Amino acid sequence: MNAQLDILDSGNDKEPLAVHESRDFRSYHALLRAARNYMEGPLVCQLYDRYDRAHAIPPADWRAAEAVLDELNEFQFYCWAYRNLQRFKYHRPTLGIFATLERERARLEQALDAAAAATMASDPAALRLNPALLLPDYFRYVPFHQHTGGVTGDSLAGLAYEIGRRTTVPAHADPNGIYRILFEALPQRAYARVLDWGVGHGAALMTWQQRQPQSECYGVDLSAPCLKVTNLRARERGMRFLLSQQDLEHLDYPDAHFDLVFFNFMLHELPPAHTPALLAEAARILKPGGLFAGHEFHLRPGDAFQNVLQRTHAWTNNETYSTPWYDTPIGDWARAAGFAKVSITPFERLNRSVRRPGKAPINANHWNLYVFEK
Numbered sequence: 001m002n003a004q005l006d007i008l009d010s011g012n013d014k015e016p017l018a019v020h021e022s023r024d025f026r027s028y029h030a031l032l033r034a035a036r037n038y039m040e041g042p043l044v045c046q047l048y049d050r051y052d053r054a055h056a057i058p059p060a061d062w063r064a065a066e067a068v069l070d071e072l073n074e075f076q077f078y079c080w081a082y083r084n085l086q087r088f089k090y091h092r093p094t095l096g097i098f099a100t101l102e103r104e105r106a107r108l109e110q111a112l113d114a115a116a117a118a119t120m121a122s123d124p125a126a127l128r129l130n131p132a133l134l135l136p137d138y139f140r141y142v143p144f145h146q147h148t149g150g151v152t153g154d155s156l157a158g159l160a161y162e163i164g165r166r167t168t169v170p171a172h173a174d175p176n177g178i179y180r181i182l183f184e185a186l187p188q189r190a191y192a193r194v195l196d197w198g199v200g201h202g203a204a205l206m207t208w209q210q211r212q213p214q215s216e217c218y219g220v221d222l223s224a225p226c227l228k229v230t231n232l233r234a235r236e237r238g239m240r241f242l243l244s245q246q247d248l249e250h251l252d253y254p255d256a257h258f259d260l261v262f263f264n265f266m267l268h269e270l271p272p273a274h275t276p277a278l279l280a281e282a283a284r285i286l287k288p289g290g291l292f293a294g295h296e297f298h299l300r301p302g303d304a305f306q307n308v309l310q311r312t313h314a315w316t317n318n319e320t321y322s323t324p325w326y327d328t329p330i331g332d333w334a335r336a337a338g339f340a341k342v343s344i345t346p347f348e349r350l351n352r353s354v355r356r357p358g359k360a361p362i363n364a365n366h367w368n369l370y371v372f373e374k
Contacts, residue, residue: 202230
């Protein structure tokens with residue numbers, strides 16, 4: 001590992017690459033966070049109270065609950081807020097993320113490209129980009145999370161994703177805390193070789209490396225802009241990752257190569273027609289006893305109100321494949337893909353409830369922890 005770090009030390013950037021954020025930019029995004037906190041707290045309480053009074057007999061399932069909620073102004077406003085607060089974050093002229101990046105395009109592109117070129121020249125295995133890669137249609141044509149062009153359509157898309165993730169979290173909170181919670185939930189043992197399955201901006205892989213510095217860390221993604229961001233951030237921290245631009249359904253890693261393949265919020269981004277093949281490929285590259293593990297949104301069993309709110313995110317936030325994901329028999333597919341042990345449990349540390357003084361809390365979200373062992 002020391003030899004690996006020495007390779008990077010010779011090319012490290014002196015200062016981390018930072019996008020200039022004006023005071024107005026920070027204030028604006030703090031306002032959006034506060035509005036979202038209102039939407040996910042007091043507004044949900046008010047909505048539930050109206051919903052609770054609107055029927056004599058509780059709705060039997062989410063379809064019946066949706067028929068009740070659709071008539072309520074609070075639900076219409078909730079959906080409007082979910083859609084537009086995200087749109088304001090990215091698209092607002094002057095203060096949106098895209099406009100802020102555009103003002104510094106030349107400087108940011110130069111820094112990302114220079115770091116990528118330096119890595120590929122000194123350590124080609126650390127960054128493998130494939131300009132000829134044919135992106136799957138399900139990825140190419142869907143602007144997930146209202147990110148116009150997705151995370152591949154612009155050279156700065158990886159930075160936009162990085163900022164978008166961070167500005168969703170309150171300024172005083174650790175944006176990487178969600179990754180630590182996941183890693184703490186996994187079996188606590190040494191993992192010699194790990195793969196971040198959909199590495200994105202790289203924050204999860206960096207969090208892993210800080211926890212287990214002995215691990216050889218790989219990251220794979222379809223997005224070259226995201227891989228360039230991850231490469232840059234790794235260089236800034238003196239970390240060596242083995243990053244590769246590949247289709248998750250057709251990986252070039254050897255059989256039985258990894259001790260752990262982890263993911264964050266990936267399963268709801270995949271169309272069910274592709275999921276069995278993706279799981280089979282993940283199983284192929286794992287060693288016997290290796291784990292495929294991560295956390296994911298889902299429906300809270302028996303909670304029709306939460307089920308409706310969760311399903312609305314498919315169309316309010318361009319989560320195109322999330323609704324079919326909720327009906328996916330993922331456990332059966334994992335066993336068919338070659339996993340011997342399949343564990344799907346509520347991830348209680350992430351399952352936040354909206355509290356109401358003197359009343360039962362309201363469930364507006366639900367997460368599961370998925371741990372599949374080969």
